[in-house]
Amino acid sequence: MTVPTATRSQRWRVLRRSAAFWVGAVIVAVWIIFAIFGDFVTPFDPLGTPADVLNRLEAPSGTHLLGTDELGRDVLSRILAGSRQVLTVALAATLLGTILGTALGLLAGYAGGILDDILSRILDAFLSIPLVITGMLALTALGPNTLGVIVVIGLVFTPIIAKTVRAAVLSERQYDYVTAAMLRRDNPFYVLFVEILPNVSNVIIVEFTVRLGYAIFTVLALSFLGFGVEPSIPDWGLMIAQHRGFLTGGDWWPVLFPALAIASLVVAVNLVADSISQAFE
Amino acid sequence: MARFILRRIGLALITLALLSVLVFIGTQLLPGDVGRRVLGPFATQESVDALNARLGTDRPALVQFTDWIGGAVTGDLGESITFAEPVTSLVFNRLGNSAKLAALAFLIVVPLSILGGVVAALRRGKLTDRIITVGGLSATVIPEFVSGIVLILVFAVTLRWLPGTATAPRGSGFFTQVRHLLLPAITLVLVLFGYIARITRAGVIEALEADYTRTAILKGLPRGRVIRQEVLRNALLPTIAVVASQVGYLIGGLVIVEVLFSYQGIGQLLFDAARTADFPLLAGGVLVVGATFQASMLLADLAYSWLNPRIRLAT
Numbered sequence: 001m002t003v004p005t006a007t008r009s010q011r012w013r014v015l016r017r018s019a020a021f022w023v024g025a026v027i028v029a030v031w032i033i034f035a036i037f038g039d040f041v042t043p044f045d046p047l048g049t050p051a052d053v054l055n056r057l058e059a060p061s062g063t064h065l066l067g068t069d070e071l072g073r074d075v076l077s078r079i080l081a082g083s084r085q086v087l088t089v090a091l092a093a094t095l096l097g098t099i100l101g102t103a104l105g106l107l108a109g110y111a112g113g114i115l116d117d118i119l120s121r122i123l124d125a126f127l128s129i130p131l132v133i134t135g136m137l138a139l140t141a142l143g144p145n146t147l148g149v150i151v152v153i154g155l156v157f158t159p160i161i162a163k164t165v166r167a168a169v170l171s172e173r174q175y176d177y178v179t180a181a182m183l184r185r186d187n188p189f190y191v192l193f194v195e196i197l198p199n200v201s202n203v204i205i206v207e208f209t210v211r212l213g214y215a216i217f218t219v220l221a222l223s224f225l226g227f228g229v230e231p232s233i234p235d236w237g238l239m240i241a242q243h244r245g246f247l248t249g250g251d252w253w254p255v256l257f258p259a260l261a262i263a264s265l266v267v268a269v270n271l272v273a274d275s276i277s278q279a280f281e
Numbered sequence: 282m283a284r285f286i287l288r289r290i291g292l293a294l295i296t297l298a299l300l301s302v303l304v305f306i307g308t309q310l311l312p313g314d315v316g317r318r319v320l321g322p323f324a325t326q327e328s329v330d331a332l333n334a335r336l337g338t339d340r341p342a343l344v345q346f347t348d349w350i351g352g353a354v355t356g357d358l359g360e361s362i363t364f365a366e367p368v369t370s371l372v373f374n375r376l377g378n379s380a381k382l383a384a385l386a387f388l389i390v391v392p393l394s395i396l397g398g399v400v401a402a403l404r405r406g407k408l409t410d411r412i413i414t415v416g417g418l419s420a421t422v423i424p425e426f427v428s429g430i431v432l433i434l435v436f437a438v439t440l441r442w443l444p445g446t447a448t449a450p451r452g453s454g455f456f457t458q459v460r461h462l463l464l465p466a467i468t469l470v471l472v473l474f475g476y477i478a479r480i481t482r483a484g485v486i487e488a489l490e491a492d493y494t495r496t497a498i499l500k501g502l503p504r505g506r507v508i509r510q511e512v513l514r515n516a517l518l519p520t521i522a523v524v525a526s527q528v529g530y531l532i533g534g535l536v537i538v539e540v541l542f543s544y545q546g547i548g549q550l551l552f553d554a555a556r557t558a559d560f561p562l563l564a565g566g567v568l569v570v571g572a573t574f575q576a577s578m579l580l581a582d583l584a585y586s587w588l589n590p591r592i593r594l595a596t
Contacts, residue, residue, distance in 0.1 A: 020415065121295055121296060121299055122299065124292070124296040124299075125296050125297075125299040125300040125303055125571075126303075128296060128297075128300050128570075128571040128574045128575055129300070129567060129570060129571050129574070130530065130532055130533020130534075130536075130570075131533065132533045132536055132537065133532070133533060133536060133551060133567060133570065136536070136551065136552070136555040137304075137307045137308065137555065137563060137567055138307060138311070139555075140312075140555040140556075140558055140560075140563065141307055141308060141311035141312040141318075142311060142312075143318075213422060217422065217424055220424055220426075221424055221425075221426065221537055224424070224426045224537065225536070225537070225540060225552060226556070227555070237426070240426060240427070240430060241426075244430060244433075244541075247430070247433060247434060247438050247445075248438060248445070250438070252434055252438070255430055255434070256430075256431070256434060259427045259430055259431060262423075262424060262427050263423050263427050266422045266423055266424065267419045267422060267423065269422075270418060270419075270422040271415075271418075274418060
């Protein structure tokens with residue numbers, strides 16, 4: 001059961017009128033399209049061919065619009081293909097954190113007491129360490145792998161999202177429909193997931209978009225630092241790290257263009273997240 | 282007030298204890314065979330065993346943990362594998378370098394972002410406000426290695442105004458050192474500006490709408506005096522808490538900025554420790570970072586409650 005809220009349509013109206021939301025949404029959509037269909041639009045093979053080495057570090061031209069990198073690979077193709085790596089890893093990590101966090105938050109809000117206290121302390125402990133450092137530590141222990149990046153970010157997000165969901169559940173519990181369901185002695189899991197969950201979905205959507213921004217940032221930061229990606233996969237963070245030494249020689253294109261790609265994606269995701277939280281809260 | 286402080290310190294200690302367990306799990310249990318992880322797959326079993334014996338990682342987990350935590354309490358975090366130096370002195374030396382960089386960044390960002398936040402609030406909804414808010418948000422979310430690399434490209438490589446590395450040559454004077462730290466500090470400023478300006482703006486708007494401000498205006502006080510006396514005094518309270526809470530972010534940002542500008546601070550040290558699988562150094566460094574963060578949050582809360590009479594005077 002959902003409580004019909006008069007404000008729901010208003011929220012979407014606010015969102016639809018927000019210019020920041022549309023600018024962000026269009027840019028994100030473009031990157032998602034490249035992530036899915038990138039293989040069909042890249043002008044050259046993003047992974048490169050042995051013959052490419054002959055064209056290493058060529059400046060942007062008619063053939064290579066954004067130039068070539070240290071191995072002669074087409075920078076534009078690698079940027080287009082690289083959107084897949086960051087988007088899938090960040091999305092998977094955020095989904096993992098949101099699902100675990102929502103389940104934990106619902107339980108904590110419903111059960112209260114000791115589970116609540118434990119959750120808060122674990123959250124504080126996690127938050128004492130910046131996410132990039134937690135990621136570095138875990139990936140050093142586990143060895144570098146993409147799955148590790150997803151699990152680490154997802155697990156750190158879990159208590160953060162759980163705490164927000166818990167607060168929403170607590171304020172939802174005062175309503176009559178919850179009391180009624182509890183008096184009916186409905187199965188607690190039924191009450192939680194069928195009665196309460198739809199009514200806290202706004203909070204979860206907001207958390208998801210905000211966390212997605214953080215996840216993208218963390219994935220790219222870790223790959224810039226050289227943790228968690230295989231060197232052959234086209235990756236924006238790694239592209240910058242591998243070519244920053246060439247800046248002083250005047251070869252700026254293999255660094256600046258991936259940097260602009262990153263900037264456009266993170267700013268767009270955060271514009272969307274920011275508009276959604278303003279409209280929903 | 283005393284009860285509040287005691288409770289707050291107690292919570293910080295519990296969190297630290299929990300953190301030390303997490304760090305221990307991450308650096309001594311998760312890697313499995315620590316000696317093997319350090320030396321790699323091609324090392325002989327004898328040398329792996331020898332390293333495990335030297336590091337004490339061949340003992341039961343509980344013994345290792347009590348030994349490590351007992352040492353940490355007395356200031357002994359063991360010895361780094363790669364640097365062959367005590368972890369404690371290594372970490373605190375580098376923490377000092379990072380503090381220089383952080384101090385310069387804060388010196389620039391605090392006045393700038395408070396000014397930006399106040400101006401945005403006073404011009405609420407106008408173009409100036411939009412520029413500061415959207416510009417601040419965008420600068421905040423762009424990763425440090427992106428903004429930093431653009432700064433290097435523009436100011437160090439093209440214009441040649443500032444050095445692109447943070448470490449000044451040995452024995453250079455104060456101003457040369459500051460010049461070298463300027464680009465990394467500005468990179469941090471770009472991230473911090475948006476947060477602090479945003480909280481300041483929200484605080485100022487709330488205070489502008491408060492009853493006491495209306496009373497002050499209605500009683501005929503000049504606008505400048507209303508803003509200085511009534512609005513800013515109340516609005517800057519949350520800002521103080523936010524500035525202090527950014528210390529935590531700052532340490533994470535320092536890893537990237539210090540690696541990008543090759544600066545010998547705590548971030549670079551943790552990065553090196555992770556790259557070389559130097560687990561004792563990594564564990565000690567992360568624990569100190571967590572303790573630093575807890576201490577700064579504690580100070581922020583104390584400063585906030587001392588400045589806020591509603592908390593200070595409560596029993």
